[in-house]
Amino acid sequence: MEKNNVIAKNPTAYHNYEILDKIETGIVLYGTEIKSIRAGKVNLKDSYATIEKNGEVYVYSMHISPYEHGNIYNKDPLRPKKLLLNKKEINKLIGMTTQKGYTLVPIQLYFKGNFVKLELGVGKGKKLYDKREDLKKKEAERKIDRYMKENN
Numbered sequence: 001m002e003k004n005n006v007i008a009k010n011p012t013a014y015h016n017y018e019i020l021d022k023i024e025t026g027i028v029l030y031g032t033e034i035k036s037i038r039a040g041k042v043n044l045k046d047s048y049a050t051i052e053k054n055g056e057v058y059v060y061s062m063h064i065s066p067y068e069h070g071n072i073y074n075k076d077p078l079r080p081k082k083l084l085l086n087k088k089e090i091n092k093l094i095g096m097t098t099q100k101g102y103t104l105v106p107i108q109l110y111f112k113g114n115f116v117k118l119e120l121g122v123g124k125g126k127k128l129y130d131k132r133e134d135l136k137k138k139e140a141e142r143k144i145d146r147y148m149k150e151n152n
Contacts, residue, residue: 005111010044013107017123025118026084032067041065049104057083096122
């Protein structure tokens with residue numbers, strides 16, 4: 001899966017969740033939202049996705065700033081945005097998220113050609129001790145890299 005142009009990443013996705021599976025989705029947007037996204041005015045922090053009763057997937061709390069020159073055509077920055085998935089993919093996600101503790105987390109937003117794509121991950125929430133363990137591993141890797149750099 002080639003990521004052409006990453007627009008925004010969710011900084012807390014890998015910190016708060018253990019991502020088990022990823023899926024690429026399309027997203028329904030309006031013209032002024034696309035212009036704001038091209039300007040890089042989008043934030044994925046605290047965003048999440050859910051599968052509605054009618055079998056459609058929506059992403060919530062994804063903030064797309066209003067376009068400066070958009071006047072009356074601007075949409076609500078926090079409106080729920082529909083994700084474009086086929087039935088097979090939605091059924092797979094339903095099967096994975098019905099298990100206890102699993103949730104849908106937007107990981108990153110990027111351009112693929114002229115289309116905006118959202119990488120959606122199925123994640124299980126980490127406990128506090130898991131987060132501490134990850135930080136210890138990261139710090140150890142940094143020390144090793146620093147030591148190797150000094151000695152070479």
